[in-house]
Amino acid sequence: MKHIVSANANRYIGITFIIISAVSFGAMPIFARLAYASGADPATLLFLRFGMGAAVMLGILFVSKTPFPRGLILLELILLGAIGYVGESLAYFTALTMASAGLVALMLYIYPALVTALSVIFLKEHLTTPMSQLWRWRWLPLCWASPSPRFRRWVVCSSWSLS
Numbered sequence: 001m002k003h004i005v006s007a008n009a010n011r012y013i014g015i016t017f018i019i020i021s022a023v024s025f026g027a028m029p030i031f032a033r034l035a036y037a038s039g040a041d042p043a044t045l046l047f048l049r050f051g052m053g054a055a056v057m058l059g060i061l062f063v064s065k066t067p068f069p070r071g072l073i074l075l076e077l078i079l080l081g082a083i084g085y086v087g088e089s090l091a092y093f094t095a096l097t098m099a100s101a102g103l104v105a106l107m108l109y110i111y112p113a114l115v116t117a118l119s120v121i122f123l124k125e126h127l128t129t130p131m132s133q134l135w136r137w138r139w140l141p142l143c144w145a146s147p148s149p150r151f152r153r154w155v156v157c158s159s160w161s162l163s
Helices: 007-037 042-064 071-096 101-122 129-138 140-145 149-162
Strands: none
Touching (some): 007 071, 007 101, 101 129
């Protein structure tokens, strides 16, 4: 008989994992900077990060007795991870060697809003309601990070009026 966990317990487990993920993602640039100061480079960090991640995922697959993906699904997962996520991570970790962690994080989170703005301006795309909502909320990190109250007011007013 399988162990049945209540929905409330599952909710708390999920919230705990979300908090752990957020804290880990926030601490990642700090640890990357420490590793760079010790002589590591972005490729080495990513190799270690993805190697440890692969070991953990294989352990989870083994313990949960989940079958390993095969065929086209496996190929798609490999391509998505090897090209998409590794490329993005390499760009992020390389940027950490050239700029402050705060600036790199702002660029990472504001980039989708910039792409949206450029597609509206140059490609004449129309903002749908979900895109409009994302446009509004995407600028908040920039407001929080700005030391200037005048700049914060400008960003809030312009982002809400453009959407």
